[in-house]
Amino acid sequence: MRISVVGATGRVGAKLTRTLLSAGHQVRALSRGGPALDALVALGAEPFLGSFDTGTGELDGFFQGADAAFLMVKTDWNNIEGHYPAVAQRFVDALEKSSVKLAVSLTAMGSDVKGKTGHFECFHDLDQKLNELGKIDLVHLRAAWFMEDVAAWTAPVAKYGRIAWFCKPDLKMPWVATDDIAWLAARELTNARGRHRVTLEVGSEDVSMNELAEIIGKEIGKPVEYRYIETTRKDVEAEFLARFGTPEKWQDDTRSADALNNGIVRFHGEHEDRPRLPTTMKMFIGDVWKPRYFEAVKAGDQRETFPLWAARD
Numbered sequence: 001m002r003i004s005v006v007g008a009t010g011r012v013g014a015k016l017t018r019t020l021l022s023a024g025h026q027v028r029a030l031s032r033g034g035p036a037l038d039a040l041v042a043l044g045a046e047p048f049l050g051s052f053d054t055g056t057g058e059l060d061g062f063f064q065g066a067d068a069a070f071l072m073v074k075t076d077w078n079n080i081e082g083h084y085p086a087v088a089q090r091f092v093d094a095l096e097k098s099s100v101k102l103a104v105s106l107t108a109m110g111s112d113v114k115g116k117t118g119h120f121e122c123f124h125d126l127d128q129k130l131n132e133l134g135k136i137d138l139v140h141l142r143a144a145w146f147m148e149d150v151a152a153w154t155a156p157v158a159k160y161g162r163i164a165w166f167c168k169p170d171l172k173m174p175w176v177a178t179d180d181i182a183w184l185a186a187r188e189l190t191n192a193r194g195r196h197r198v199t200l201e202v203g204s205e206d207v208s209m210n211e212l213a214e215i216i217g218k219e220i221g222k223p224v225e226y227r228y229i230e231t232t233r234k235d236v237e238a239e240f241l242a243r244f245g246t247p248e249k250w251q252d253d254t255r256s257a258d259a260l261n262n263g264i265v266r267f268h269g270e271h272e273d274r275p276r277l278p279t280t281m282k283m284f285i286g287d288v289w290k291p292r293y294f295e296a297v298k299a300g301d302q303r304e305t306f307p308l309w310a311a312r313d
Helices: 011-022 035-041 078-095 119-129 147-160 179-191 207-218 234-245 247-260 281-299 306-310
Strands: 002-005 026-031 044-048 068-071 102-108 137-143 162-165 173-176 197-202 205-207 227-230
Touching: 002 011, 011 026, 011 035, 011 179, 026 035, 035 044, 068 179, 078 119, 078 247, 102 119, 102 179, 119 137, 119 247, 137 179, 147 162, 147 207, 147 281, 147 306, 162 207, 162 306, 173 179, 179 197, 205 207, 207 227, 207 281, 234 247, 234 306
Parallel strands: 002 026, 002 068, 026 044, 068 102, 102 137, 137 197, 162 227
Antiparallel strands: 173 205
């Protein structure tokens, strides 16, 4: 098959591209260039310079001649509400003129909910726009929290033995490793279902923040505490805005957490109804997170981030 991959040098895209190439498929890799793209070209990928996120490059030609396409959007934290609709429109404009019969889009939990749900709202806009593609079969991969994002808490655990976040301590949330997303995307791209619209809930297991702290503690051999931060705390908001981020980022983070805490955003269907994925949180913490934690311990004092500040004694 001939498959065009958007974001081919990113966490999901690079793994996906390598998986497709190793299976003998022809892959056109979209990137802004650099060593990561060069490495994929060395494996047999066809390079294509450009970006749907910025609208640069001859994007109308990217999907030409392809049988299938993988779509994803890189978040622009400076333009949360406007970025996803703009990129989705570029996808639609280019795909409508192409030979693509099947597209797999990386979206997120909560994309089925219309309303002010923080970052999830962006994926609702993305899905709605892509659904306008009348002649193209579309698979929405509705992904959970990335396990890789737990890396933000290596330094806080190393320095304070604590994780701090906006989600309720016992709230069960789905998580997924990006390698598993790439594996599932490859499966869907190369095994067409013959259905016009398919939505898959992509998460390996549900883990609360208290459970995550317990898993980490067992892996590193010492207790780890979870600190729940109320999104209404004005002192935390003031510190965040003064030192760590923009009003847009604060609003996005807190609205996202509120949507989860209040049950507005959630996975639908039971765990057994989801695609079976190999990576558990325990495996990820042991194989990926723990080595980074020991690097943080060795490094000692680090640049203070919001997760590090929020976890302080």
